[in-house]
Amino acid sequence: MAGFVLVKMIRFALFDPDLNPASREQPISASNPIISPAAENSISLAVDLPQEQSEQWMTFGGMDLLEEPVGFNFSMRCPIDKQVDIPPIDIIAWHPGVFEDGEFAIGKKLAVAWEHLGFEGLWIHSGWDFWLERSPATDLQYFLETNDLNEVQPLKTLEAKLNECLLGSKVEVYNQGTERQGQVSAAVRVPSGEVEELSQHTMDLAPYLAKAYPDSGFAELNPDALLIYFCGRATLDEITDPKADYWTQTRYVIAITPGE
Numbered sequence: 001m002a003g004f005v006l007v008k009m010i011r012f013a014l015f016d017p018d019l020n021p022a023s024r025e026q027p028i029s030a031s032n033p034i035i036s037p038a039a040e041n042s043i044s045l046a047v048d049l050p051q052e053q054s055e056q057w058m059t060f061g062g063m064d065l066l067e068e069p070v071g072f073n074f075s076m077r078c079p080i081d082k083q084v085d086i087p088p089i090d091i092i093a094w095h096p097g098v099f100e101d102g103e104f105a106i107g108k109k110l111a112v113a114w115e116h117l118g119f120e121g122l123w124i125h126s127g128w129d130f131w132l133e134r135s136p137a138t139d140l141q142y143f144l145e146t147n148d149l150n151e152v153q154p155l156k157t158l159e160a161k162l163n164e165c166l167l168g169s170k171v172e173v174y175n176q177g178t179e180r181q182g183q184v185s186a187a188v189r190v191p192s193g194e195v196e197e198l199s200q201h202t203m204d205l206a207p208y209l210a211k212a213y214p215d216s217g218f219a220e221l222n223p224d225a226l227l228i229y230f231c232g233r234a235t236l237d238e239i240t241d242p243k244a245d246y247w248t249q250t251r252y253v254i255a256i257t258p259g260e
């Protein structure tokens with residue numbers, strides 16, 4: 001067992017020598033040090049969530065997202081026929097302590113749901129955990145950030161993928177017995193220098209994004225849309241934030257609107 005742990009630790013160090021394993025083991029808030037969204041102040045804001053949700057809480061096209069594990073299959077606009085998955089994950093509603101008690105810790109195949117001004121969203125892990133286990137939104141993150149050799153690309157290339165390939169793509173949202181069709185109707189990448197400001201807007205996220213990023217699609221967002229929020233890395237030609245983890249340099253927010 002000790003040998004297995006040692007090998008895993010060596011592999012982790014080789015994967016990224018700049019990572020601090022200790023800092024990646026302790027989820028501190030809505031922005032888990034590794035892979036969850038940024039929001040150091042989100043816990044204090046999240047207490048404003050309604051304690052009793054309506055019958056329509058966390059649905060997508062009438063599908064109950066809290067009943068059983070839910071998966072997402074993206075059919076990208078480019079390259080044609082490119083499929084990217086968020087495999088089935090459990091979705092749990094935000095509640096006090098969800099980030100501190102380890103329920104949304106590293107390696108968990110789940111998302112935390114929250115509501116803000118009538119919009120509903122999910123915090124989902126991306127990247128890799130300490131044991132090199134893939135997190136649910138990792139494939140989507142890699143699609144945006146890397147080439148076919150998993151090499152991180154320049155900012156211009158990433159933005160082209162975000163706006164030309166992901167935005168407008170078709171999405172199948174499914175569980176074991178039901179599926180619904182949707183489309184990515186808004187998408188934004190928040191760079192490291194603006195993450196701190198973003199973290200102040202957990203409970204007014206959609207209007208903030210509409211104002212701060214007017215070309216992202218959030219200004220026209222349908223209230224029935226489901227937001228997905230996950231972390232990202234710096235691009236090849238960006239200066240990294242020394243205060244942030246390798247996997248939490250930036251933030252992505254996308255919105256999926258149900259089909260007709």
